[in-house]
Amino acid sequence: MQRKLKDIGEFGLIKRIAEKEKVFGKEVIVGIGDDSAVIKYKKGYHLLLTTDMLIEGIHFNKKATPFQIGYKSLATNISDIAAMGGIPKYALVSLGLKKETSIKFVDEIYRGIRSLAKKFKVTILGGDTVSSPKIIINIALSGEVKKNYLTLRKGAKPGDKIYVTGTLGGSILGKHLSFIPRVKEARYLVENFHPTSMIDISDGLLSDLKRVCEASKVGARIYQEKIPLSQGVISLAKKKKENPYRLALTGGEEFELLFTLSKKYKNCRGRIHPTRGFITQIGEITKRGIVLLDEKNKVIHLRKIGFDHFKNAGNIS
Amino acid sequence: MQRKLKDIGEFGLIKRIAEKEKVFGKEVIVGIGDDSAVIKYKKGYHLLLTTDMLIEGIHFNKKATPFQIGYKSLATNISDIAAMGGIPKYALVSLGLKKETSIKFVDEIYRGIRSLAKKFKVTILGGDTVSSPKIIINIALSGEVKKNYLTLRKGAKPGDKIYVTGTLGGSILGKHLSFIPRVKEARYLVENFHPTSMIDISDGLLSDLKRVCEASKVGARIYQEKIPLSQGVISLAKKKKENPYRLALTGGEEFELLFTLSKKYKNCRGRIHPTRGFITQIGEITKRGIVLLDEKNKVIHLRKIGFDHFKNAGNIS
Numbered sequence: 001m002q003r004k005l006k007d008i009g010e011f012g013l014i015k016r017i018a019e020k021e022k023v024f025g026k027e028v029i030v031g032i033g034d035d036s037a038v039i040k041y042k043k044g045y046h047l048l049l050t051t052d053m054l055i056e057g058i059h060f061n062k063k064a065t066p067f068q069i070g071y072k073s074l075a076t077n078i079s080d081i082a083a084m085g086g087i088p089k090y091a092l093v094s095l096g097l098k099k100e101t102s103i104k105f106v107d108e109i110y111r112g113i114r115s116l117a118k119k120f121k122v123t124i125l126g127g128d129t130v131s132s133p134k135i136i137i138n139i140a141l142s143g144e145v146k147k148n149y150l151t152l153r154k155g156a157k158p159g160d161k162i163y164v165t166g167t168l169g170g171s172i173l174g175k176h177l178s179f180i181p182r183v184k185e186a187r188y189l190v191e192n193f194h195p196t197s198m199i200d201i202s203d204g205l206l207s208d209l210k211r212v213c214e215a216s217k218v219g220a221r222i223y224q225e226k227i228p229l230s231q232g233v234i235s236l237a238k239k240k241k242e243n244p245y246r247l248a249l250t251g252g253e254e255f256e257l258l259f260t261l262s263k264k265y266k267n268c269r270g271r272i273h274p275t276r277g278f279i280t281q282i283g284e285i286t287k288r289g290i291v292l293l294d295e296k297n298k299v300i301h302l303r304k305i306g307f308d309h310f311k312n313a314g315n316i317s
Numbered sequence: 318m319q320r321k322l323k324d325i326g327e328f329g330l331i332k333r334i335a336e337k338e339k340v341f342g343k344e345v346i347v348g349i350g351d352d353s354a355v356i357k358y359k360k361g362y363h364l365l366l367t368t369d370m371l372i373e374g375i376h377f378n379k380k381a382t383p384f385q386i387g388y389k390s391l392a393t394n395i396s397d398i399a400a401m402g403g404i405p406k407y408a409l410v411s412l413g414l415k416k417e418t419s420i421k422f423v424d425e426i427y428r429g430i431r432s433l434a435k436k437f438k439v440t441i442l443g444g445d446t447v448s449s450p451k452i453i454i455n456i457a458l459s460g461e462v463k464k465n466y467l468t469l470r471k472g473a474k475p476g477d478k479i480y481v482t483g484t485l486g487g488s489i490l491g492k493h494l495s496f497i498p499r500v501k502e503a504r505y506l507v508e509n510f511h512p513t514s515m516i517d518i519s520d521g522l523l524s525d526l527k528r529v530c531e532a533s534k535v536g537a538r539i540y541q542e543k544i545p546l547s548q549g550v551i552s553l554a555k556k557k558k559e560n561p562y563r564l565a566l567t568g569g570e571e572f573e574l575l576f577t578l579s580k581k582y583k584n585c586r587g588r589i590h591p592t593r594g595f596i597t598q599i600g601e602i603t604k605r606g607i608v609l610l611d612e613k614n615k616v617i618h619l620r621k622i623g624f625d626h627f628k629n630a631g632n633i634s
Contacts, residue, residue, distance in 0.1 A: 005423060006416040010446055016420070017427060017441075024438040025406075037442035039407060042359050051457050053411040053445045089342075090356060094370040094455050099323040103333070106322060110334060121341040124334075125354035128370045129327055133451060138411050140368050140457030 010203075011211075033215070034153050035083040035200055036143070046150055048143040050080040056135040060177065066105045068177040069137060070112025076202070077141035078120055078181040079255045083200040084152070085190035086145035087183065088122045093139055096132030109137070120183060149190040151259070153215035156197040160260040160285040162220060166278070168205060168248035168256060169237075170230030176253035185279070186257060198259040204250045206290065206302065208258055213290060222283035224249070225295045249292070260285055327520075328528075350532070351470050352400040352517060353460070363467055365460040367397040373452040377494065383422045385494040386454060387429025393519070394458035395437055395498040396572045400517040401469070402507035403462035405439045405500065410456055413449030426454070437500060466507040468576070470532035473514040477577040477602040479537060483595070485522060485565035485573060486554075487547030493570035502596070503574060515576040521567045523607070523619065525575055530607060539600035541566075542612045566609070577602055 005013065018032040029046060030038035041047035054060060054073050064072075074091060081088045093113065097106065117124055122141070165185050182200070189195050197216055199208050205227070213220055227248050237244035263284075292300045322330065335349040346363060347355035358364035371377060371390050381389075391408060398405045410430065414423065434441055439458070482502050499517070506512050514533055516525050522544075530537055544565050554561035580601075609617040 002419040002421060004416065005414055005418045005420065008420065013423065013446055014443075016424075018443075020427070020431070021441050022431075022435065024440045028407075028440055028442070031440065032443035037407065037409070039442075047364075049407060049409055049442055049457075049459065051409040051411050051444055051455070053413060053447050053453070053455060055413055055447055055449050055453075057450075058448055090345075090354065090366060092354070092366055092368040092457055094368050096370060096372055096453065097322055099321065101322045102319040103322065103325065103330075104319060106330065107333075110337070114337070114339075118339065123341045123345055123348065124338050125345070125356075125366055126331075126335075126349040127368055128455075129330055130370050130372055131375055132372050132453075133374075134449075136370070136372075136413065136449075136453055138368070138370060138445075138455040138457075140366075140409055140455075142366065142459070 035080040051140040053138040066108035067112035070109035081143035082186040085149040093127035096136030151198040156216035156260040167230040169233030195259040201254040219286040219288040352397040368457040370455040383425035384429035387426035398460035399503040402466040410444035413453030468515040473533035473577040484547040486550030512576040518571040536603040536605040
């Protein structure tokens, strides 16, 4: 039987692609396998390159306004640049639209893109428009990062503390369409604390933590009750008879930052609590294995909260 | 009645987008409106950024092999870098695929991309994979160009001679899936002749010539019988009871270069005929209007060969 894409998941596909890729020239610092690719650039800076594709019915439904679709498409890309410690700069927009689409609808998509572009001083440099049976939007975003601010997924060391920005669990409440990418928070962190690793939470806290652990060749211990829950997620969980922490630990598209700081900052909690967005310590890096603990420090089996190492290893979303 | 996308076409949409775009910073040399965007880069070089989206049923049908789909997606982007006089460098690949897609199919798409990447020393830096009801492939490609080799659409002057590389009319015979982007030819041209303008033929010779004329604020005179026809296009035209020149003048996805040289090169035909691919002079730049002449120098009405200034002004393909 032929193996299907769903059998290996996105992580499996990325590994498969990365293994065969050939790097030409000496200017590639990071290729496949981080939030953005990193290339040698002008003096003191690296160039960052990233791309994200959103498709109607998968990443947004018919209830999403065209403004929200445009907004989200740029926001997810900016989040990838932020997770490297960088500043977004230039966007190329590819749009797939029905020929019957009204000009007003297209204008609204662009108004959504522009509202965020203006906020983060991103210049839209053009792109491509094609006819398509479903709405598709792909943005390729470039950015830059000061060499000494570059923060990768690899670099976490046993003993480092694990943090997240903001709150988790709000994605399904609509946050995925309106979040503000954590560029300022990431800048604050790289300027003041040199995080040992950083990633944005796009596939879910546990999935993305797994990526950091694999890249850094370490493990992690997470204290469930320390997870900062989004407003509304507790009542939503009650309604759905769900565990609110399950939503926060496995929900994708949160676009908060997950990062690690050297333990030397353990007495600097005040300083790690800037006015520009709050951060919460949720655990620490260990030598191996990902362990989730309840309020009595008892191990919670990850399968119990719906995290399957195989299945959740990057759904093709 | 609400205006639809098909009412304004791609050119109309691009104008609409470009008018509202805000450029942040002083590093943008060319934004919307050329084959690639141009950004200040390292000493002596500009950075080039371009993107292209291909969709099943529009840019390729079910007969196209996955190898061809991958190949074409990178080739169209490389063609855009070549048209600026540049060298392609880094690619980000976004793939929309059904979850039921076999791994072999994905491998074949990548084999197609890699075969061309290897030829032109392009490094694939990653991308995004999402589930989609139709096959979608978007590549964002960056490249570089020596500052003094940068060639734009604007710059053509009355009296300049108009040239094309290769032959035209072959796209519908399958060339659009297997063409070799004209990087070497473009390099030869920018190193030896400093073309005053250049574009790749993606929407059709007349459509793309119109773009050059609008950007350069000039007109053009084309001698129909000088158009170099692809092998097979004459017999195909006979079979279809078509005018072969109509196919060559209006057919999209030829991916040949259309460029102009200063008239000072008029006596250098030998030199403009390098072994690395032949070029043909097909007309000259005038002050205004686009005029097509037959072998007796009689004007051929463009509408007669199926070119409608409005309708053909960039179909959303």
